[in-house]
Amino acid sequence: MVLKIEKQLQTTTSASNELAETVRTRGVIRVDAARLSQQAISVLDARLAAAVAPSVSRLEARLAEWETRSASAITKRMVDTSSEVERVVARVEDAVRAAGRAERRVDAMTTRTTWTTVGRLCLALVPFAAVLLVVGGLAFGALQALGVGPLLTWAWTAFELADEWWAKALIGGGTIGGIALSGAVIWKLGLKLADQYRRW
Template sequence: MTDLTSKVKELTEEQRSRKVPYYRLDTSKVTKQVLEHLNGEVQRAVRPLVDAMTASVQATGESVKQSVKDFEKRVSQVEAKRVEELAEDVKNADEWAERVISKVDRLSSVATWTAVGRFSIALLPLCVSIIIVGGLVWTITQFLGVAPVLAFLWSKFTAATAVWAKLLWAAAAVALVTLLCWLIWALLKWLDGEFRRW
C-alpha cells in the first residue's frame, strides 16, 4: 500500500514539474449532461414498450367495456324473461285460485244440511244391508259350527310336524272357508231375487 501511495505522490510531483496545465472538471455540468444523454437514450429505448403497453391496456379496456355491456344486455334479457315467466305463473295461479273459489262456491251451495240429510238417507239401506249380511254370516257360521271347526283345523295344523301334513290341514281350512263364502254368496243372490219382487 505504501508503494502505491508513494507512486501516486511521485506521479503528482512529476505532473507539477512539467508545467502541464491542470484541468478541473465541473461535476455538476458533467452529471447534468450525462443525465440528459441517458434520459434521451432511455426515452428512445422505453418509448416503443410504453406505446405497446398503452395500446394493449386500451384494447383490454375496450374489451372489458364490451364484455360489461354484453353482460348487462344478457342480464336485462334474463330479467325480462324471468319477469315474463313470473307474470305467467301469477296469471296461472290466479286462474287456478278462481277455479277453486268457483268450485267451493258451487259445493257450498250444494252441500247444505238438506243435501247432507239426503245423502245420509241414501246410505241408510247400504248400512242396513251390511248389518243384515254381517249378522246373517255370523249366525250361519255359528249355526254350522265353522268357528270350532276352524279352531280344530288350526290346532291340527300347528301340531303337525311333517310339511305334507301341514299342507293337508291348510288345504282343508281353505276349502272350508271357500265353501262358506260360496254358500253366503248363493244365499245373497237368492235374497236379491226375492227382494226385487217386492
C-alpha cells in the first residue's frame, strides 16, 4: 500500500511538474509589435477618416465654390477688358484716320505754297508786328515812367520782411492784383490800337 501511495505520489508529482511547465510556457505573453502596430494603424485610420470626413467635405465644397466665383470674376474681367480694348482700338483707328486726313491736307498745302503765298503771309503779319512793337514800347515806357520796377522791388522786399502770415498774404495779393490790373489795361489799349490800325 505504501508502494501504491508512493507511486501515486510520483505520478502526481510528475503531473504537477508537467502542469507547472505547461503553465510556465503558456504564462509567457509574447506581443508581435508589427502586427499590433498594423492593427492599431488600421483602426486609427478608419476612426480618423470618419472624424475628418465632414470637415474635408465642407472644405471641398468651399473650394469648389471659390473656384466657381474666381472663374466667374475672371470671365467678367476678361469681358470688360476685351470691350475696353475694342473701344481703345476704335479710338486709335479714328486717330489714325484723322492723322491721315491731316497729312493729306499738309501735303496739299505744301504743294500749293509758293513764294507769293509766303510773301502774302509775311505782309499779313506786318500789322501785328507793328502793333506789338508800339504796344510793347508804350507799355515799357509807361511802366518805367510810373516807376513800376522799383515798386515791384519794394513790394517783394516788404513781402520777405513781413513777419505775420496775413501781412504776407495782403502784400502778395495786392502786388499780383496790381500786375493783373496793369496787364488788363495794356491789353485793352493794345486792342484799341489794333482797331485804329485796321481803320487806317
